[in-house]
Amino acid sequence: MSTRLLLAIDEQWPTRPDCPWVLLGDDGQPVSEGHSEPRHWPAAAECEVVLTGPQCLWLEVPLPRGARRDLPRLLAYALEDRLLKDPDTQHLTLSHRRPADDGERDLAGVLVVARDRLRQLIAQLTAIGRPPRRVLAEMQTAPAGGEVWQLSLSASGAILRSSPNAGLAVDGDILAPLLSQQAATARAANLAPTRIDVRLTPGLAAPDLAALQAETAIPMQVAVPYLWWQGADRKATNLLQGEFAFRDNGSAWLLKLRPALALGGGALAVWLLANVGEVVWMKHRLGQIGERIERIYRSSFPNAPVVAPAAQMRQQLNLERARHGLLRDDDALSLLAQATEALGTDAVDGVAALRFEEGRLDLTLAGPAAARAEAVVGLLASRGLLANLRQDGSTTHLLLRRENLQ
Numbered sequence: 001m002s003t004r005l006l007l008a009i010d011e012q013w014p015t016r017p018d019c020p021w022v023l024l025g026d027d028g029q030p031v032s033e034g035h036s037e038p039r040h041w042p043a044a045a046e047c048e049v050v051l052t053g054p055q056c057l058w059l060e061v062p063l064p065r066g067a068r069r070d071l072p073r074l075l076a077y078a079l080e081d082r083l084l085k086d087p088d089t090q091h092l093t094l095s096h097r098r099p100a101d102d103g104e105r106d107l108a109g110v111l112v113v114a115r116d117r118l119r120q121l122i123a124q125l126t127a128i129g130r131p132p133r134r135v136l137a138e139m140q141t142a143p144a145g146g147e148v149w150q151l152s153l154s155a156s157g158a159i160l161r162s163s164p165n166a167g168l169a170v171d172g173d174i175l176a177p178l179l180s181q182q183a184a185t186a187r188a189a190n191l192a193p194t195r196i197d198v199r200l201t202p203g204l205a206a207p208d209l210a211a212l213q214a215e216t217a218i219p220m221q222v223a224v225p226y227l228w229w230q231g232a233d234r235k236a237t238n239l240l241q242g243e244f245a246f247r248d249n250g251s252a253w254l255l256k257l258r259p260a261l262a263l264g265g266g267a268l269a270v271w272l273l274a275n276v277g278e279v280v281w282m283k284h285r286l287g288q289i290g291e292r293i294e295r296i297y298r299s300s301f302p303n304a305p306v307v308a309p310a311a312q313m314r315q316q317l318n319l320e321r322a323r324h325g326l327l328r329d330d331d332a333l334s335l336l337a338q339a340t341e342a343l344g345t346d347a348v349d350g351v352a353a354l355r356f357e358e359g360r361l362d363l364t365l366a367g368p369a370a371a372r373a374e375a376v377v378g379l380l381a382s383r384g385l386l387a388n389l390r391q392d393g394s395t396t397h398l399l400l401r402r403e404n405l406q
Contacts, residue, residue, distance in 0.1 A: 002026055005044035005130070006229045008138075010052045010156050014124055022229045030229070038128050047125065048134040050232055051239075053156045054169035054292045056137035057083075057112040058095070062105045072242070075110055082298060083112065085291065091115045091244065095140065095237040096165055109165050111137050111237055114291070118244055133246045135239040139167030141231030149193040149218075151179075152226040154201040162186065162193070171296065175207065176215045178296070183216040195219045199226035332356035335385075335400050342379045343369050363398040370396040 008020040022033040023042050032042060061078035071094065076087035083090060095109035118135065125132050142159040143150040150161040158170040160182065170178050179196075186192045196218050200206055202225050213220045240246050336354070339361065340347045350369025355362040365373055373389055373396050380387040380400060390397040 002046075003031065003042075003044040004046045004048055005041060006232055007041075007047065007049050007132075008052050008156075008228050009049050009121065011055055013121075020228065024229070028233070033229075038130070041130070046133050047130040048136070048232065049121065049125070049132045050136050050138050050141055050228060051113065052138045052154070052228070054171075054295060055113060055117065056139060056169075056239075057295050058137065058139050058167045059110050059112065060107045060165065061110060062100055063097075063108045065099075065104060065106055075108065078108075079110065079112070085114075089115055091118050091239065091242075093237055093239050093241055098165070107165075111140065111239060113137070113239060118239065122240075122244065131246070132240065134236075135244075136232055136236045137167075137239065138228065139169055141228070141236050142167065143197075143199060143226070143231065145193065147194050149196045150199065150223075151196055152199045153204060153207070154226060154228060155204065162191075169295075174296075176212055179212060180215040183218050193218060195221065197221060197223035199223050201226050201228070332361060335361040335402070338380060338383065338385060339363060339376075339398065339400055342376045342383075346372065360399060360401040363400070365396045365398055373398060 003026075004024045006022050006024060010016075010019065013019055017037045018035060020033070020035045021041055023031045023044055025031045034040070059079065059082060061075065061082070063074055063078065072092060075092045075094070079087050079090075079092070090112050091114070093111045093113075095111050097106050097108050099105075100107045121135070122132060139159050139161075142152040142161055144164040145161040145166075146163060152159045152161070153172075157172050158175055160168045160170050160179070162168075162182070168182070183192065196212075196216070198206070198209065198220055200222065206222060209220045209222070335356075343350055346367070346369040350365055350367050351363050352366040353364040369376075376398065377387045377389060385400055385402060387398065387400050390399060
């Protein structure tokens with residue numbers, strides 16, 4: 001029996017080496033599935049990867065009608081002002097091409113992934129005898145939308161599909177305001193969906209659909225479960241093209257030596273994954289976070305210029321919160337809630353007075369709260385808040401404000 005091993009690999013792999021997997025038989029149905037580290041993956045004739053969450057970006061760009069020559073250069077030029085980094089550092093894969101509404105151009109769908117990330121992934125999987133034949137993007141393999149949008153939720157986040165040619169990775173923490181913004185944009189273009197179907201990974205708790213429906217003004221319902229591997233069929237676009245194309249001859253010897261690698265090279269592979277892999281991965285982590293913020297911002301606010309995406313995203317989310325009657329993250333009550341959580345039970349009798357002025361919360365601490373003030377400052381700082389202490393005689397003041405991202 002010919003089997004395929006599908007791996008759902010997130011942004012943390014291989015720093016966190018365990019991942020969901022499913023072993024598919026000839027009929028495309030699961031033979032077994034699990035969640036484990038590489039040494040517990042089952043043997044299979046082929047290995048394929050689904051990159052989950054926001055590791056990929058899916059965009060549509062206009063191209064001259066019928067243009068075929070030097071397509072990579074044309075795509076890179078078209079994407080130049082829509083990417084955070086130089087297009088030369090990104091691997092571009094054409095997913096589809098269709099006529100534009102103006103009748104004079106084509107719209108080309110492009111899947112974008114960091115070249116270094118893809119190179120690292122292939123090298124590490126090949127080193128442990130699992131060279132991938134295909135690498136797919138979850139935002140394309142997740143159920144597609146149309147008149148009914150599809151929202152697929154898993155432990156790693158959410159994928160919103162508003163059409164067969166569009167997909168957006170959504171951070172679960174900002175799901176409501178982003179859905180609201182996407183719905184408003186669609187409504188302004190007379191493209192609002194009739195309904196949003198919510199698909200949940202088995203075992204995942206459902207979000208508050210009533211609150212999401214109130215945010216978007218679009219009916220919502222729970223649909224059939226989301227099984228991440230079901231869309232990984234032969235129709236999905238393989239990112240392994242061009243310089244990353246799978247070559248049988250180049251990796252056949254590795255497949256033949258798999259038993260030897262498992263016995264003699266297992267320890268080395270584990271060491272590489274745990275050490276070298278972590279060093280290489282962390283080198284790119286900061287850049288990926290910046291890219292992720294910009295991708296989400298550009299997808300959510302396509303007509304806004306990008307200067308400082310983290311700060312702009314916070315500003316836009318605060319505007320959305322205010323528009324829906326919610327607190328801003330730098331509101332006095334929001335800051336007080338953070339301080340109260342950090343102080344714990346000491347907050348009951350530990351806050352003698354408070355004052356809020358120009359975005360800064362000033363708490364006068366007393367008793368046990370004053371005694372552990374330095375620990376509280378460290379805890380608040382780890383949550384992205386600017387916190388410091390001021391001594392006024394024998395009185396301790398905790399000064400707290402939201403960090404100003406640039």
